[in-house]
Amino acid sequence: MPSKKLILALIDGLTPATLEAAVEGDHAPTLSVLAENGRYSRAVTVFPSLTPVCVSSIVTGAHPDVHRIPHLVWYHRGQRRLVEYGSSFGAIRRAGTRQAIRDAIFNMNGEHLAPEALTMFESLADAGLTPAAVNIPCYRGRTRHRTTIPGVTRVALAPERFFFYSLFESDATGAPLAVRNRAGGTVDDYAAAVGRWLVTRDGFDFLAYYLSDYDYLSHALGPDAGGEGIARADRALGALVEAAGGADEFLDRYAVIVCSDHGQTRVDHAARLQEPLRDVGGIVVTASNRAGMIYRLGSCRLETPELAALLDGDASVDVVAYLDGDSVVVRLDGQEIDPQELEHPDAAARLRAALRNPNAGDLLVSAATGVEFADLAGRHHAGGGSHGSLVKGDSEVPVLLVGVDGDARSVVDVAPLVLDHFGVAARVPAHA
Numbered sequence: 001m002p003s004k005k006l007i008l009a010l011i012d013g014l015t016p017a018t019l020e021a022a023v024e025g026d027h028a029p030t031l032s033v034l035a036e037n038g039r040y041s042r043a044v045t046v047f048p049s050l051t052p053v054c055v056s057s058i059v060t061g062a063h064p065d066v067h068r069i070p071h072l073v074w075y076h077r078g079q080r081r082l083v084e085y086g087s088s089f090g091a092i093r094r095a096g097t098r099q100a101i102r103d104a105i106f107n108m109n110g111e112h113l114a115p116e117a118l119t120m121f122e123s124l125a126d127a128g129l130t131p132a133a134v135n136i137p138c139y140r141g142r143t144r145h146r147t148t149i150p151g152v153t154r155v156a157l158a159p160e161r162f163f164f165y166s167l168f169e170s171d172a173t174g175a176p177l178a179v180r181n182r183a184g185g186t187v188d189d190y191a192a193a194v195g196r197w198l199v200t201r202d203g204f205d206f207l208a209y210y211l212s213d214y215d216y217l218s219h220a221l222g223p224d225a226g227g228e229g230i231a232r233a234d235r236a237l238g239a240l241v242e243a244a245g246g247a248d249e250f251l252d253r254y255a256v257i258v259c260s261d262h263g264q265t266r267v268d269h270a271a272r273l274q275e276p277l278r279d280v281g282g283i284v285v286t287a288s289n290r291a292g293m294i295y296r297l298g299s300c301r302l303e304t305p306e307l308a309a310l311l312d313g314d315a316s317v318d319v320v321a322y323l324d325g326d327s328v329v330v331r332l333d334g335q336e337i338d339p340q341e342l343e344h345p346d347a348a349a350r351l352r353a354a355l356r357n358p359n360a361g362d363l364l365v366s367a368a369t370g371v372e373f374a375d376l377a378g379r380h381h382a383g384g385g386s387h388g389s390l391v392k393g394d395s396e397v398p399v400l401l402v403g404v405d406g407d408a409r410s411v412v413d414v415a416p417l418v419l420d421h422f423g424v425a426a427r428v429p430a431h432a
């Protein structure tokens with residue numbers, strides 16, 4: 001057993017630039033204290049750079065070819081239906097509200113996430129430790145939990161201490177949640193109330209503390225307006241420090257990792273990825289934020305390279321990629337290029353892992369700078385911020401390590417750091 005317990009603070013959508021500016025500018029006092037006591041670097045996330053994919057990689061230490069979560073919205077070939085984890089309320093309605101809620105709350109963890117991609121919660125529980133999680137969307141663990149939703153009897157396997165937007169509450173903490181007042185900051189306030197309760201009782205060995213308000217505000221206001229979002233995240237972290245009795249006591253008790261799942265870039269206009277393909281039958285297009293996928297059904301008469309060529313010259317499209325046997329084929333500006341020539345961070349390896357996900361489309365599309373693909377309901381964040389693409393701004397994340405050995409160059413390095421901290425052997429399977 002190491003001398004310190006560990007808190008993983010995951011601030012959804014936090015860009016390295018915002019964290020760096022906040023720490024220098026002194027308007028994020030708790031993050032500043034952590035930065036003074038830790039080591040900071042930038043890391044790269046997986047593709048598509050969207051929360052379900054990225055958080056699954058953080059929690060399992062695996063790329064999407066292994067954990068099998070392909071996108072925020074995807075086509076389930078086995079069940080011949082769309083899976084929509086929550087691009088927007090409109091998209092949830094279009095996908096069928098009950099189904100979308102089941103997919104986001106239960107099926108992503110219970111069915112879609114590959115069983116062989118062990119989560120850090122499973123590995124820590126197997127080692128006899130007590131994992132806890134607040135609001136994290138990839139939560140699979142070893143303890144059975146019943147939801148607080150009246151009439152729903154289905155159980156979820158999650159960490160021993162498990163809190164999820166008040167839909168699951170392993171312990172009565174008294175934390176309030178008003179989901180409707182999202183702009184008022186109540187989601188991170190809920191996390192803070194639960195976190196305070198957990199720290200006060202010293203009720204965990206490892207805590208995954210997921211803060212989502214930053215991403216929400218950054219979508220609405222744009223990535224340069226991160227001040228209020230990071231202030232909320234800082235307050236939520238400050239609540240943990242306060243519960244421990246101050247910064248010295250907190251740092252004596254806990255090692256900390258602060259990171260995010262993806263970045264954000266400014267988007268000025270929206271496009272429908274379906275548009276250049278409108279005359280093609282037998283395909284399903286799933287698009288959301290700054291990434292899209294195209295699935296060929298049995299009835300499609302065009303081969304994948306022909307579909308890719310139809311996107312040539314479309315101003316909303318940056319990179320189009322597909323597999324030819326085991327090789328990644330990339331089209332850029334209407335031409336095939338060597339994936340290694342792409343200037344986006346670690347693009348060739350990230351495309352390969354995304355394409356080898358058995359749930360991914362036949363064709364993957366990364367949006368052009370400043371463009372967002374409208375979702376199922378036509379919703380988008382034009383005028384605000386978005387993410388999902390291969391570009392650096394969507395793909396780079398900050399990593400701050402306090403009292404944790406090692407380094408993270410990719411988000412998949414976070415799980416091994418956590419397991420190493422506790423001396424637990426990582427059991428990440430080889431690539432699929």
Ligand SMILES: [Zn+2]
Binds near residue numbers: 219
């Ligand atoms: Zn987002």
